[in-house]
Amino acid sequence: MCFNSFFFLFFFMLINFFFFVYFIMNGLSVFFEWEIISFNSMSIVMSILLDWMSLLFMMFVSLISSVVIFYSKSYMNSELNLNRFIILVLMFVFSMVLLIISPNLISILLGWDGLGLISYCLVIYYQNLKSYNAGMLTALSNRIGDVMILMVICWVMNYGSWNYIFYFDFMKNDYVMFIISFMIIIAAMTKSAQIPFSSWLPAAMAAPTPVSALVHSSTLVTAGVYLLIRFNYLLIDMFFFKVLLFLSILTMFMSGISANYEFDLKKIIALSTLSQLGLMMSILSLGFPDIAFFHLLTHAMFKALLFMCAGVIIHMMNDIQDIRYMGGLSLYIPLTSLCLNISNLSLCGIPFLSGFYSKDLILEMVSFNSFNLMVFILFYLSTGLTVFYTFRLIMYVMINDFNLMMIYNLYDEDYIMLNSMFVLLFMSLLSGSFLSWFIFSYPYMIYLPFNLKLMVIYVSILGSILGFMVSNMGIYSLNKLLLSYNLSSFLCLMWFMPNLSTYGLSYIYLNFSQILFKNIDMGWSEIYSGKGIFNILKNYSVFYNIYQMNNFKIYLFSFILWFMILFIFFFI
Amino acid sequence: MLTNNNSNKMFFLFILFFSTLISISSNSWFGCWIGLEINLLSFIPLISNSKNLLSVETSLKYFLTQSLASINFLFMILIKFSLLKNFNMNNIISIMMNSSLLMKMGSAPFHFWFPNIVEGLSWMNNFMLMTWQKISPMILLSYYFNKNFLIFMIIMNLIIGSLGGLNQTSLRKLLAFSSINNLGWMIFSIMISENLWLFYFLIYSMMIFMMISLFFLMNMYFMNQLFINNMNFFIKLNLLINFLSLGGLPPFMGFMPKWIIINFLLINKFYFLTFIFMMTSLIIIYYYIRIIYSSFMFNYFKMKWVNLLMKNNMSLINLSSFISISSMILSTFIFM
Numbered sequence: 001m002c003f004n005s006f007f008f009l010f011f012f013m014l015i016n017f018f019f020f021v022y023f024i025m026n027g028l029s030v031f032f033e034w035e036i037i038s039f040n041s042m043s044i045v046m047s048i049l050l051d052w053m054s055l056l057f058m059m060f061v062s063l064i065s066s067v068v069i070f071y072s073k074s075y076m077n078s079e080l081n082l083n084r085f086i087i088l089v090l091m092f093v094f095s096m097v098l099l100i101i102s103p104n105l106i107s108i109l110l111g112w113d114g115l116g117l118i119s120y121c122l123v124i125y126y127q128n129l130k131s132y133n134a135g136m137l138t139a140l141s142n143r144i145g146d147v148m149i150l151m152v153i154c155w156v157m158n159y160g161s162w163n164y165i166f167y168f169d170f171m172k173n174d175y176v177m178f179i180i181s182f183m184i185i186i187a188a189m190t191k192s193a194q195i196p197f198s199s200w201l202p203a204a205m206a207a208p209t210p211v212s213a214l215v216h217s218s219t220l221v222t223a224g225v226y227l228l229i230r231f232n233y234l235l236i237d238m239f240f241f242k243v244l245l246f247l248s249i250l251t252m253f254m255s256g257i258s259a260n261y262e263f264d265l266k267k268i269i270a271l272s273t274l275s276q277l278g279l280m281m282s283i284l285s286l287g288f289p290d291i292a293f294f295h296l297l298t299h300a301m302f303k304a305l306l307f308m309c310a311g312v313i314i315h316m317m318n319d320i321q322d323i324r325y326m327g328g329l330s331l332y333i334p335l336t337s338l339c340l341n342i343s344n345l346s347l348c349g350i351p352f353l354s355g356f357y358s359k360d361l362i363l364e365m366v367s368f369n370s371f372n373l374m375v376f377i378l379f380y381l382s383t384g385l386t387v388f389y390t391f392r393l394i395m396y397v398m399i400n401d402f403n404l405m406m407i408y409n410l411y412d413e414d415y416i417m418l419n420s421m422f423v424l425l426f427m428s429l430l431s432g433s434f435l436s437w438f439i440f441s442y443p444y445m446i447y448l449p450f451n452l453k454l455m456v457i458y459v460s461i462l463g464s465i466l467g468f469m470v471s472n473m474g475i476y477s478l479n480k481l482l483l484s485y486n487l488s489s490f491l492c493l494m495w496f497m498p499n500l501s502t503y504g505l506s507y508i509y510l511n512f513s514q515i516l517f518k519n520i521d522m523g524w525s526e527i528y529s530g531k532g533i534f535n536i537l538k539n540y541s542v543f544y545n546i547y548q549m550n551n552f553k554i555y556l557f558s559f560i561l562w563f564m565i566l567f568i569f570f571f572i
Numbered sequence: 573m574l575t576n577n578n579s580n581k582m583f584f585l586f587i588l589f590f591s592t593l594i595s596i597s598s599n600s601w602f603g604c605w606i607g608l609e610i611n612l613l614s615f616i617p618l619i620s621n622s623k624n625l626l627s628v629e630t631s632l633k634y635f636l637t638q639s640l641a642s643i644n645f646l647f648m649i650l651i652k653f654s655l656l657k658n659f660n661m662n663n664i665i666s667i668m669m670n671s672s673l674l675m676k677m678g679s680a681p682f683h684f685w686f687p688n689i690v691e692g693l694s695w696m697n698n699f700m701l702m703t704w705q706k707i708s709p710m711i712l713l714s715y716y717f718n719k720n721f722l723i724f725m726i727i728m729n730l731i732i733g734s735l736g737g738l739n740q741t742s743l744r745k746l747l748a749f750s751s752i753n754n755l756g757w758m759i760f761s762i763m764i765s766e767n768l769w770l771f772y773f774l775i776y777s778m779m780i781f782m783m784i785s786l787f788f789l790m791n792m793y794f795m796n797q798l799f800i801n802n803m804n805f806f807i808k809l810n811l812l813i814n815f816l817s818l819g820g821l822p823p824f825m826g827f828m829p830k831w832i833i834i835n836f837l838l839i840n841k842f843y844f845l846t847f848i849f850m851m852t853s854l855i856i857i858y859y860y861i862r863i864i865y866s867s868f869m870f871n872y873f874k875m876k877w878v879n880l881l882m883k884n885n886m887s888l889i890n891l892s893s894f895i896s897i898s899s900m901i902l903s904t905f906i907f908m
Contacts, residue, residue, distance in 0.1 A: 537855060541738035548687065548736060552633055555684040556640065562681045563644075563671055570667050570721055 001086050002073035009066030009093065016059035024052040024438055031103070043161060049103035053293060056439075057100050057226065060297050063427065064218050064304045065093045067420040072210035074416035075311055085125065089214065092118040096219045100226065105153050105162040108227070112149055112191070115223055116142035119215050123207040134206035137502060141200040145190035145224070148183040155180050168233040177234060184231050185240050192224030192277050195247040198255070199498035201274050205266040209311030212266060217273055217307050218300030225280045225296055232289040245285040249378045252278030254495055256385030260392060260470070261481075261492035265310050265321045268393055272347060273303055275386060282379070283362045291365060294439055295358035301431050302343040302355055305424040309340040312417055313397065316410050323396040330398040333412040337398055339421045344394055346428055348387045348460060354432030359383070361436075363456050364446045384459035391467025400471065580617065587614040588704070595708040601649040604712050608645065608676065611708060612638045619697050630692030637675065637685040644672035666718040670725075676709040679755045680728040687736070690748040695788040698744060702751045703777040706758070710769060714762045722759055727848055729756030734855035741795045743787060746859070747780070750818065753856055757833055757849070764836045772829040775899075779826050782892040783814050789889075795863060799873050806886070808867045810893045815864050817896045819857035825899035 023029065029051030036044045069089055076082055095118060099111030116139060124135035158176050159167050171177050188194075193201040204216055215221075228235065235241050252275050259271035276299050284292035313329065313336065314321055330337040346355035366379050402408070412418070481488045490496065526532065591614060595607020612635070620631035648668045671682070678686035690698055713722075733753025740746045754776055761769040790807070792798060798811075817824035822831075830853070837846045866873050 537735065537738060541735045544732065544736050545739050548684065550684070552636070552685075552688075555688075556636065558684060559637075559640065559675060559682050563668070566667060566671060566721070567664065570663060570718070 001083050002069055005086055005090055006066050006070040006073075009062045009069065013059050013062040013066060016055050016062060019050070020052055020055040020059055021438075023050070023055055041160060042157060044106060045104060045161070045163070046107060047104045047163060048101045049165070050101060053229070054100045056297065056435075057293075058097055060300055061093065061096050061100065061219055064300060064424070065089065065214055067423050068210045068214040068304065068308070071213070071308055071311070071417050071420040072208075074414055075210055075315065076208060085122075085208075088118055088122055088125075089210070092122065092215065092219070096223065099223055103163055103165045103230075105149070105156055105164055109146070109149050109153060112187075112223065112227075113146050115191075115220055116146055119204070119211075119220050122211040122215060123204050125208055125211065126206070131206040134200075134203040138200045138204045141190055141193075141197045141501070144197065145187040148187035148190070152180050152183045152187070155183070164231070164234075168231075172234065172237075178238070181231070181235050181238050182240050184227065185235065185244050188224035188228045188281075189244070189247070190224070191227075192221050192281060193251075193274055194244070194278065194281060195251045195254070195497070197501070198251055198274060198494065199501050202267050202270045202494070203498070205264070205270050209266070209307060209314065212270070213304045213307035213311070216270065217303035221273065221277055222280070222296050222300065225277065225284060225292060228281070228284055229289045229293055232284070236287060241285045245282055245375070248278045248281035248285060249375060249382075250278075251275070252282060252382040253378050253385070256382045256389065257491045258494045259389040260385065261488065263322055263324055265314065265323050265326075265393075265397070266307075268323070268389060269303070269306055269310055272306075272386065272389065275382060276303070276347070279359075279362065279379075279382070282375075283365070286366070286369070286371065286375075288362075288365055290439060291358070291361055294435055295362060297435055298346075298354045298358045298428075298432050301424060301428040302346040302353075305339055305421060305428050306343040306347070308417065308421050308424065309336055309343065312336045312412075312414070312421075313340075315414075316412075317404060320404070323393065325404045326397045326402070327400040328398070328402040329410065332410040335418055336412055336421070339425050341394065341398070342425060343428055344390045346432075348390050348463075349383065349456065350460075352433075354428050354430065354435075357432035357436045360456060361444065364448060364453070365444065367448055367452050367455070368446045380455060380459050383456060384463040387460045387463030388467045388470075391464045392471045395468060395471035584614045584617045588618070588700075592704065592708045596711040601652070604708075605642065605646050605649060607708055608642050608712075611705070612642065615700070615705065618700065619693055626692045627694075630689050633685055633692075634689050637682075641672045641675040641682075644675070645669065648672060663718060666716055667721050670713060670717055670721055673709045673713050674725060677706050677755060678752065679725060679759065680732040680752060681725075683729075683732065683752055686752065687745045687748040690744045690751075691742060693744075695744075695784050698747070699781060699784045702747070702780055703773075706755070707773070710758060710762055710773070711766070713759070714766055714769070717763065719763060722763060723842075723845065726756045726759050726845070729753065729759065730848055730852040734852040737856065737859050740859075743793055743795060743797075743863075746795075746863075747783070750856060751780075753852060756852075757830065760837070760845075760849075761829075761833055764833075764840075768832065768836065772833065775825060775829045779814065779818050779896070782810075782896065783818065785892070786810060786814065786889065798863060799866065803867065806889060806893075808864075810889045812864050812868050813893050813896045815860040816857075819860045820853055821857065823897070823900055825896045828900050828903065 029049070031050075032048040034046045036046055038044070069086060072082075072085065072089070076085060079085060092115065095111045095114030097111075098107055099115065102108050102111060119142070120135050120139035123138050124131045153162060155176055156162055156164060156167075159171065167177075190197045201216060201221065205212060207215070255271040255274035255278065259268050259275065262268045262271060276295070280292045280295050280299070283295065312333075313326065316329075316333070317326060320326075330341075342353065346353040349356045349359040351360075363379060363383060366376060493499070588611060591607050591610035593607075594610065595604050598604055598607065616631050616635055619627060619634065621627040648665055652665045652669070674680075675682035690701065693701060729752055733749050733751075733756065736752070737746050737749035740749065758769060758772055758776070761772045786807070787793075790797075790803075803811075813824060817826035820826045820830040830849075834846060834849065837849065
């Protein structure tokens with residue numbers, strides 16, 4: 001099953017690639033439409049939009065998913081029901097493809113809901129308590145986005161069809177479009193885990209690592225960004241876009257800080273995903289959708305690779321995800337550490353890897369256009385923080401001493417996992433330049449003073465030095481975390497927002513419902529409808545039985561009595 | 573009578589049928605009374621078995637109540653003829669005549685003899701008592717009834733039929749109270765039209781026949797006998813279906829007559845009466861389900877030392893289950 005789906009998806013990727021090249025070279029875009037039903041004034045159509053953006057995204061999605069399925073043949077080989085897992089992943093890919101190719105809100109809803117549902121099924125795949133909680137958090141946060149899209153469907157009925165792409169130019173200043181844009185932004189924020197809804201992404205790391213590599217690095221979380229890219233013409237001058245800018249910058253900043261306090265390998269990578277998502281959203285809300293798309297794609301490559309390396313390391317460490325137990329792995333697992341290092345450096349934006357092209361372009365656009373001081377500071381600060389936690393991670397995992405046990409066996413020769421990582425390695429080296437040559441037919445005009453241009457390098461060097469210094473922990477080093485306990489826990493626990501969206505939202509209602517349950521369901525309603533009525537009827541029946549079990553002459557006498565009663569009663 | 577063989581029974585059965593026909597097809601009240609008397613006289617030999625003290629006592633009780641009712645009926649007829657010159661506008665006489673007919677049937681408030689007697693009869697005699705004996709009083713009721721009085725009687729029937737059965741463990745008494753409850757439905761249907769009553773009565777008697785034949789074949793008289801034998805699946809299924817059908821649960825056969833009667837209730841705007849019909853129906857279904865629920869759960873109570881064998885005439889059971897399930901749907905084809 002693994003091999004079949006791998007070959008199918010790989011072949012699909014190649015088809016998409018060839019079509020993408022053809023379409024972008026000739027500037028084509030194809031629109032299929034099939035009218036399913038038409039009633040009164042609305043018509044439900046199933047439409048497929050194939051332009052270069054959707055083909056490119058489909059190519060990347062199918063590449064990553066084929067590689068992940070191949071990887072999971074070895075990663076999940078002790079799983080009894082591997083077929084179930086593969087089928088879930090394939091359904092996920094199908095929903096994602098449906099989302100990508102649809103210019104129509106109903107099929108977007110199908111893809112969107114499918115994504116949310118299947119990611120829930122995949123997060124709870126290991127059926128333990130932590131996975132259940134994580135799955136519930138994931139599903140319910142995504143549900144908010146689903147509700148928003150449902151309401152958008154309802155509001156868009158004002159325009160006569162659900163093909164939103166036709167209405168952008170004409171209806172931009174309409175009140176209805178205002179509401180629609182608000183809801184779309186909230187939907188994208190829930191899916192891409194921006195600030196109010198960001199608690200599900202670190203929690204969803206309870207999923208198996210291939211799922212994290214596919215879902216939480218490149219496809220599910222970028223669905224929100226993709227939706228906003230599609231809706232970009234509508235949203236450009238809106239006020240909410242500026243709100244989105246604010247929130248996404250804060251997301252970027254907050255997750256960068258929190259990743260520095262984390263010791264769980266997958267959580268660090270999740271928070272780095274969150275940070276990059278904030279980056280994508282912020283550059284999108286500044287008005288550059290194509291740069292956001294570019295960063296989305298390159299980020300997908302190296303983040304999926306990073307997750308897969310993390311999976312290999314976790315397998316080797318006997319399923320321990322804590323980086324304090326790891327160290328010195330670069331000596332023992334050269335190939336995996338090669339992939340890990342390249343993807344990490346690509347994340348930092350080291351020159352001429354793939355991440356450099358997109359990240360550097362973003363930062364230069366931010367510097368070149370005149371934006372807010374806060375925007376500027378937080379962008380560069382977050383870039384520095386990215387380098388900070390990346391280098392801290394590399395120091396902890398690769399360079400410092402090995403901390404697990406005296407006797408160890410670090411096995412690097414699992415060529416199924418390694419081959420799948422090499423494919424992504426190849427792509428994460430080259431996709432930056434390759435995509436920039438394809439997508440940007442002419443380069444952006446950027447003219448910056450010298451120090452501003454080098455500001456990226458300055459913050460990167462600063463971050464790397466700090467990362468090096470922070471990770472020099474030994475037996476006798478002072479744990480300064482405890483000295484600033486309040487501040488540290490605030491920064492570490494994602495500014496307490498997960499508590500707000502889980503415990504804060506549900507505690508009152510759960511408490512109240514317990515009171516209701518104890519008092520009404522197991523209390524008064526038992527007396528007034530459950531056991532109480534039964535007791536009443538039983539007493540009536542017992543009372544009746546006293547009359548029934550009598551001598552026969554009493555019966556005969558009662559007949560006469562009844563005659564007289566009825567006679568008198570009805571006579572009057 | 574000295575012997576109690578089948579030829580005697582056939583003879584008296586024939587006279588029983590004939591007496592009902594006399595009663596309902598006469599064009600004078602005297603003829604009706606004659607039919608009722610012959611009915612009583614021919615039923616007594618059917619139920620009395622001189623070897624068994626209980627059945628002698630039962631037949632005696634039956635004789636006493638029915639003759640009291642017949643005397644009453646005759647008296648009211650005579651008063652109606654002689655004193656009131658056969659006018660149709662008098663309330664009192666209709667009340668008295670209806671009361672005596674209700675006593676004949678075993679309807680509340682004159683029903684106290686009914687569970688007692690049913691307890692003392694065998695299953696087939698019970699079947700006769702519960703179905704055939706109700707025909708002539710019902711039809712006579714339809715000739716001259718008092719609407720307000722009958723509605724009051726209906727309510728009493730329903731309530732007593734449902735409440736009385738809650739505390740019973742004997743299957744015969746249970747069916748007796750259910751019969752009293754169904755009498756309420758039937759009296760109402762008489763008030764609407766005789767055709768409707770015929771429909772309800774036929775379906776009711778078919779259901780009662782299926783149940784009673786099942787109990788007769790298994791020789792079961794008490795509720796605990798349902799639990800201590802090892803019934804095979806089809807018998808349990810049949811029991812389940814028939815009880816639920818008797819209770820009036822769709823999609824079984826017993827739902828149809830109740831549905832139609834509720835339809836007529838609502839057309840004629842008897843809203844509160846509808847409420848009472850439905851609520852008492854629920855109580856009845858409760859004690860039916862109480863009988864059978866443990867036998868059709870996955871973990872049912874089963875004693876393994878008594879094994880109920882499949883007898884030769886189990887095709888009847890399968891047929892009756894089939895009829896109970898499919899009648900409602902098939903009936904739509906009849907009226908096409």
